[in-house]
Amino acid sequence: MIYEEVSSESRTRRTLTGAARVLSALRMDGPLVTALALTAAYGLVVLYSASAENLPMVLRTAMRLVLGTAAMLALARVSPNFLRRTSPWLYAIGVLLLLAVAVFGHTRLGAQRWLNLGPIRFQPSELMKIAVPMMCAWYLHERSLPPRWPNLLILGAIIMVPAALVAKEPDLGTAALIAAAGALVVFLGGLRVRVIVGMVLVGIAAAWFGLRFMHGYQRQRLLTFLNPQSDPLGAGYHIIQSQIAIGSGGVFGKGWMNGSQAQLDFLPERTTDFIFAVIGEEFGLLGLAVLLLLYAFIIGRALYLAVQTPDTFSRLLAGSVALTFFVYVFINAGMVTGLLPVVGVPLPLVSYGGSSVVTVLAGFGILMSLHAHRKLMGS
């Protein structure tokens, strides 16, 4: 089936076929890779402006993209069976590393996230963003769907142990993303709607009671505990400035490198978590629409690929990669536009910052491996 296109006559078709041949040899999905490449390129253009023409920073990001692409290519070649079998080990190693961070970890910027392995500083929490959904998919693959109560308890433990360890670092944003990645696997695995509704209700009730019977200062203390990095005033400043940036951009934007909010330093974290606002200011609603369409295409394509995979592990893991990507985008955009509270989640493929780009691309590598090897696996 892979070679069916060869029979086409037109020269163009043949050229495309040549490209398709290379891509399939690499186990790559053409449309997805194209969309990822366009997004990353767009991100570099924006970063050049957001970093105030800081070329070394752009080059570092390009290097990380290359690194991420390498990881993607490598993972795409790995057989899904191997991925599945190594899932528990990867998970176990990840949890051990998180424990190691908790004990020996290196404190940077007030949070203990980093593990110094000789020359490499390593954030085990990034690994868990993939290891947790893999572990959940592996667990559900062995059992019949939809999951029952005992299964849910075990899945809960699988998700909460690493999430709690990361939250303690403290890195609430990443902990939430890890938990979301795992929970999305369980959701795709057919978690019953009444259970979902029940859990949401219990959660709301608990939060309501909790806040109801707390004094103001206790509530404040809780909020500070949940998000120690940014005091309300600081977060307030961030969000006000980012809304001013986006709003003042209008439909067409102020033009590349002409965003006064970004260029004159009013917008905090403008190369990292708040780069979405730079796009909004300099390229306007149109620029953001282009970015969101690219993201929508990536997510749709990933979900489409996931549906085509033959077995439960592949489907759940691939689906989780697609949905997690959406969660990244939505949390970041929601935070920057003031829809959601401020949590440190980068805009995938666009924000400056090492590990996130590599993790995201690695995830898509796994997704493409799962898709590309669908005929080679016995079901």
Next chain:
Amino acid sequence: MSPVRIKDHWREQRIFERRSLFAGAAMALLGLALVGRLYLLQVARHDYYSALSQENRVRTDPIPAARGLILDRNGEVIASNQPTFQLELIPDEVPDLRGSLRRLVKLGLLQADDIPELVRTIKSRRTFDNVPIRLHLSDDEVARFAVRRFEFPGIDITPEEARWYPEGSLAVDAMGYVGTISEKDLAHIDRAAYAGTAVIGKTGVESAFEKQLHGTNGFRQTLVDAQGRPVPKPGVFGKDLEMKAPKPGDDLILSLDLKIQKVAEAALSGREGAVVALDPNNGDVIALVSSPAFDPNLFARGITEKQYAALEGNPDRPLYDRALRGEYSSGSTIKPGLALGALTDGVIDPDKPVFCPGYYHLPGSRHIWHDANHEHHGETNLDLAIARSCDVYFYGVAHEMGIDRISEWLPLLGFGRPTGIDIGGEKPGLVPSRAWKEAHFANPANKVWFPGETVNLGIGQGYFLVTPLQLAHYASILASRGHIWQPRLVTGSRSPDTGKIKWLPPVYEGYLSNISADSWKRVIHGMVGATTYGPPLTGTAWSVMRGSVYTIAGKTGTDQVVNESVTGNLGEENGFSKIKKQYRDNAWFIAFAPAEAPRIAIAVIVEHAGFGSTGAAPVARKVMDAYLLGPDGKLLPAAPRGPYSEPTDLKPKAEPSLPPLPASKPPATQQVVDRAHPDPAAPPSAQ
């Protein structure tokens, strides 16, 4: 255990597909919410956020307007602006703050005691802002710093405009002074209009004409980054930056004549007292002195607590404006005014002599009122009573008029109410009446008006209080034979742009038409007598005014500070100097000259100087001589006006008349033009 291995692959595939669809739908909805949010921010509220973004990046710095100058009638400057130099420091650029400050102390530019406070101030400011560390450097200090400038990176001298009063304390009570804007000032000014302004008028002309002097501040917009630092190369962000030049305040022209002002201040020679000289033809203030004075530059340059405490604690009270706010008994200076009232009411016969035995007692009363110094004037008519200041005669005049007529009459001569001088801040004085006494005293026994209190009023003692300004105003009404002009200091304003002068018309308040020409003639004759009658029936001011080339109408007065029971009955010759200074009487003198066509009316008080003739009259003589006589000692021609005096055609053509007196007494004789005393209120051209 259930057989876990049995899996329904088709069912699991369907579950996944359904969930994927559901997730897709949820993502689409959330995506729509996001797009909706973006629409709200970027389309619906775009203008709002654009404005906020503009506010963020543009800092508007005010440019203060230059304060208007104050000139006297000859164009001489009494309040100007002077560039002063201040030492400023940019914390970011100073490598060793404490070291630099210590070296400045060694250079004598800072006080060692001020260092901790300075360091605190510097630390509290943004590190890239200019912090003034020393104001108003002298030329010498500027030079000392300039040669060592290279040793002080981040510290520099910057020019600043400051108010400067070149004549120091001269005319300070008329001109007033500026000082740092206080909380109290902020309550009644437009803060936005004063952004960038350091000082505000506190008293006098500086305060009353603050609005004109202040001008309109401008502004300059600067592009700043999030830390508030100016962006050196604004480029594309600086396109729409604006600037508005400030509009300097108007220069004000005063009626004061600084030459005369100097003579008056010198004549007082630091004694506590006041001099007010008015032009009876238009109410212009020629000189206004309250002594001792103080240097307004102290306030303009930021007075230190120590300096202020010294001024406040000075027993001579230099900050107290005696001319406008000092309330004194008028003493005998009120006698001509009372005589006019009694003549108008017809209660005295001016030609009928009254025997003055040196004391007076009310019919039916045993109480005796003595003549000051226990003089015996013998047979005295009105003319002599004014000229020689016979108390006994005026005890009788007051008794004949009665308190009700006196309390109606004195306000017509400007007493008991502010004169309305254009700088404000004056005290109203007090004209007592039955109603006032009823309201003022708590004890029922004191609420009643006693006839003896009326007798006291005859010589200006008792409850009756006047300010030096009121007394000068009264002298000017006497001089102009009944024309009332509101005293004023500001005669015009000059636009700093065009140099064009806008003259303010003098304020005419009316004419005392009830007083007959004959009454004027008699009273003024008596006042001239006070300065011209030689021995044996000597006028009270004859010895001081003797030899004047122009005729002076004058009246002395003595304000008894304490009763004779305290001082003992000590005459001027036999022991005045033994009385403690604060118990000595205040000396008054009022005058106008030349008596037949007056150009100046004056009131002088010298506190604790004893009798008016010796204490105050010499001061008035010096001022009048300076104003009326040329260098050759001859009377100057009328209207010796400087280039900054307003043209005479501004005077009102129609003269409004005061309401006639209550007709309880025979109506006044009709107004007759006195050939001997031509109406001085008429424009000089008519003379």
